[in-house]
Amino acid sequence: MGKEVAGPEIDRLIQLLARLPGLGPRSARRAALHLIRKRNELLAPLADALQKARETIVTCHICGNADSQDPCTLCRDVERDPHTLIVVETVADLWALERAGVLSARYHVLGGTLSPLDGIGPKDINLTRLIERVASGAVQEVILAVSATVDGQATAHYITGQLAEFNIKITRLALGVPVGGELDYLDDGTLAAAIQSRTLF
């Protein structure tokens, strides 16, 4: 909408906003109007921030993280344990683990999972660099923090095979009941895994 009503500039803005995850055509219109109303407080700073992001953000050639410097902030951080490497699917997963703040380790972002049905093979994800990093010798443990989905687990299996020749520990995330989760709402697979991996109280 908006073609004859609001001019091509607003129309284009709405179209682009609607392509953000979480925004549909209706909320994109609301967002556009909000931006127009808050021109100085929001529209201008957002335009600048996007321009800056476009100019500065690069993919770290070591771990695949998104940052404004390469190597990224995490790879430059000498305080982080260089012996533990957490393998994640996406930058979003890396951020989630950092928010949880459990381990001050190194990361490796695959950028996806193997998915033969979608034509995504080992060459399409950031695997070669992972093997190089392990081969270089510092890594003692690789934690496969991939999704507990079919594709995620297949990817974990494949990586385990590729890293078999190196003398390192390969671990994966525990399966079980999520904190705060009610048993009644959990699927059979999660419950079975939680029973099988039960721990002493």
Add this chain to the structure above:
Amino acid sequence: MGKEVAGPEIDRLIQLLARLPGLGPRSARRAALHLIRKRNELLAPLADALQKARETIVTCHICGNADSQDPCTLCRDVERDPHTLIVVETVADLWALERAGVLSARYHVLGGTLSPLDGIGPKDINLTRLIERVASGAVQEVILAVSATVDGQATAHYITGQLAEFNIKITRLALGVPVGGELDYLDDGTLAAAIQSRTLF
């Protein structure tokens, strides 16, 4: 989050995106990552579109619409009936009526409703210009297309009083059952209005 993880540029982008209506902190992070991943297809065009919107979009001095030209596209459109003026609260309401496409009339955007409790009086909304437009003589009917809320109806009453001296017809939107609405889910006020204003079948 993201301060030590992803650098200040990404952090700033997430903060600004989270201020858009419909996006919370979590979806703002997802949107930011989506933008970074789709740098050429989405980030760059959106940065440009915002920059262009910032430079070009103005408020029409006649009707209060947002457009890239002043007078706006609707005010310039000579095909529109100059005798009928639809008064709306916001540009979003104007767009909604244009999407419905019922009437090819002129608009007047108030930019809000009177709200004594919030300290919004007649001088804070676009009323003076409305009275000027009516006084100039072309308008024969003013349709008060304001919300069926307390503030909306109070605003409609106030405007009716201000326009009493002019020899014009003042109408308001019909109250009743929304198309597709199920009676069971409607409030008492709507049902009462729909019964009172019942029409011959």
